[in-house]
Amino acid sequence: MALRCASIWVSAKTPHFHLGVPGLQGKQYGVVSELKLPKREFCCSAVVTGQPITHLDDEKAHAPGVGSSSAVNPAQEIEPRVLPKDLSFLPKPLSASDLTPSPGDGTKVRVAYQGIAGAYSEAAALKAYPDCETVPCDQFESTFKAVELWLVDKAILPFENSLGGSIHRNYDLLLRHRLHIVGEVLMTVNHCLLGLPGVRKEELKHVLSHPNALAQCEMTLNKLGIIRINADDTAGAAQMVALGGEPDIGAVASSQAAEIYGLDILAEKIQDCKDNFTRFLILAREPIIPGMDRHYKTSIVFALEEGPGMLFKALAVFAMRDINLSKMESRPQQKRPLRVVDDSNKGSPRCFDYLFYIDFEASMAEPRAQDALGHLQELATFLRVLGCYPRDNIIYG
Ligand SMILES: O=C(O)C(=O)C[C@]1(C(=O)O)C=C[C@@H](O)C=C1
Numbered sequence: 127m128a129l130r131c132a133s134i135w136v137s138a139k140t141p142h143f144h145l146g147v148p149g150l151q152g153k154q155y156g157v158v159s160e161l162k163l164p165k166r167e168f169c170c171s172a173v174v175t176g177q178p179i180t181h182l183d184d185e186k187a188h189a190p191g192v193g194s195s196s197a198v199n200p201a202q203e204i205e206p207r208v209l210p211k212d213l214s215f216l217p218k219p220l221s222a223s224d225l226t227p228s229p230g231d232g233t234k235v236r237v238a239y240q241g242i243a244g245a246y247s248e249a250a251a252l253k254a255y256p257d258c259e260t261v262p263c264d265q266f267e268s269t270f271k272a273v274e275l276w277l278v279d280k281a282i283l284p285f286e287n288s289l290g291g292s293i294h295r296n297y298d299l300l301l302r303h304r305l306h307i308v309g310e311v312l313m314t315v316n317h318c319l320l321g322l323p324g325v326r327k328e329e330l331k332h333v334l335s336h337p338n339a340l341a342q343c344e345m346t347l348n349k350l351g352i353i354r355i356n357a358d359d360t361a362g363a364a365q366m367v368a369l370g371g372e373p374d375i376g377a378v379a380s381s382q383a384a385e386i387y388g389l390d391i392l393a394e395k396i397q398d399c400k401d402n403f404t405r406f407l408i409l410a411r412e413p414i415i416p417g418m419d420r421h422y423k424t425s426i427v428f429a430l431e432e433g434p435g436m437l438f439k440a441l442a443v444f445a446m447r448d449i450n451l452s453k454m455e456s457r458p459q460q461k462r463p464l465r466v467v468d469d470s471n472k473g474s475p476r477c478f479d480y481l482f483y484i485d486f487e488a489s490m491a492e493p494r495a496q497d498a499l500g501h502l503q504e505l506a507t508f509l510r511v512l513g514c515y516p517r518d519n520i521i522y523g
């Protein structure tokens with residue numbers, strides 16, 4: 127592999143890395159031990175979360191945390207420009223292997239979110255439960271597991287964004303796990319371009335962030351001609367930039383992340399549209415009892431028989447009862463992606479098999495919603511109610 131890498135980003139647990147290759151955008155996945163790099167052809171710098179920058183090459187690889195900081199030229203040791211803030215007070219993100227319950231003191235609701243302190247998901251958790259204890263998790267799936275394993279009371283996850291659309295991964299995870307939607311949070315997301323103190327935005331060559339955040343800022347990043355590198359979350363990206371101390375690497379993250387990780391805000395509201403909203407859903411082990419006291423939403427997922435007009439008929443069960451649909455999403459059935467359309471005809475065409483996710487504006491306590499679901503059940507091959515929860519009409523800024 128004759129790659130000359132601008133940077134190699136090693137995440138908390140080291141096996142996964144992100145390569146920043148000049149001219150190549152997006153994430154390159156891999157395992158550090160599998161890198162086969164010709165001597166001298168490869169030089170890079172690495173950021174190990176929580177550790178100083180460590181030069182890696184196949185002969186002289188330092189143990190994480192042992193090596194000193196280095197830039198692209200391995201022969202030349204360069205001191206980081208800024209000393210990272212002491213971040214040891216921040217909680218370590220939970221990962222799927224953290225199975226030991228640590229239920230806190232029982233007085234506060236514990237809410238898991240993906241990312242680290244300063245992530246938008248954390249802000250959304252605090253909007254929903256201002257007194258809650260927020261629990262960082264390394265992946266979206268870890269937040270589901272944290273609830274299932276009773277490590278926390280609830281999880282909050284982003285499901286859609288006004289610029290980027292649906293976050294499909296979380297729709298798929300909803301079906302794989304047996305949690306219930308108990309609330310939603312609509313939140314304004316204002317992305318900032320962050321850099322080390324004293325750096326100008328024109329000096330940036332690379333920018334790190336969550337892929338959804340990078341996608342929401344496509345036009346600004348294109349104008350600046352910056353190479354994008356995916357990170358697990360926006361705040362994690364800010365932390366890596368602070369710890370890395372490389373002046374030409376910035377992050378897309380919140381102003382709060384800038385404050386926590388001691389970075390400068392080089393530009394504000396860099397998303398492609400001024401108004402940028404993310405809708406988060408709150409998940410719990412038990413459903414809430416639906417009421418009629420305020421406006422509710424119900425989220426369902428279903429599958430249908432193949433045939434003309436099947437989806438039309440399924441949607442009509444809501445239209446007939448004057449129930450408004452606020453969202454629809456279709457996802458391939460991952461375990462049964464194809465289906466034979468006509469069994470009697472050998473070699474007959476096959477088509478993708480889909481699941482349909484729908485949010486409708488009614489409470490399960492209302493007879494019209496119960497009737498609509500009863501009717502849908504007659505048409506559907508599969509139906510699950512994912513949750514009935516109060517609608518969030520307030521866009522928090
Ligand atoms: O990385 C974060 O800060 C997140 O909370 C994740 C996330 C996302 O996945 O969409 C949440 C909201 C914003 O739309 C951008 C990023």
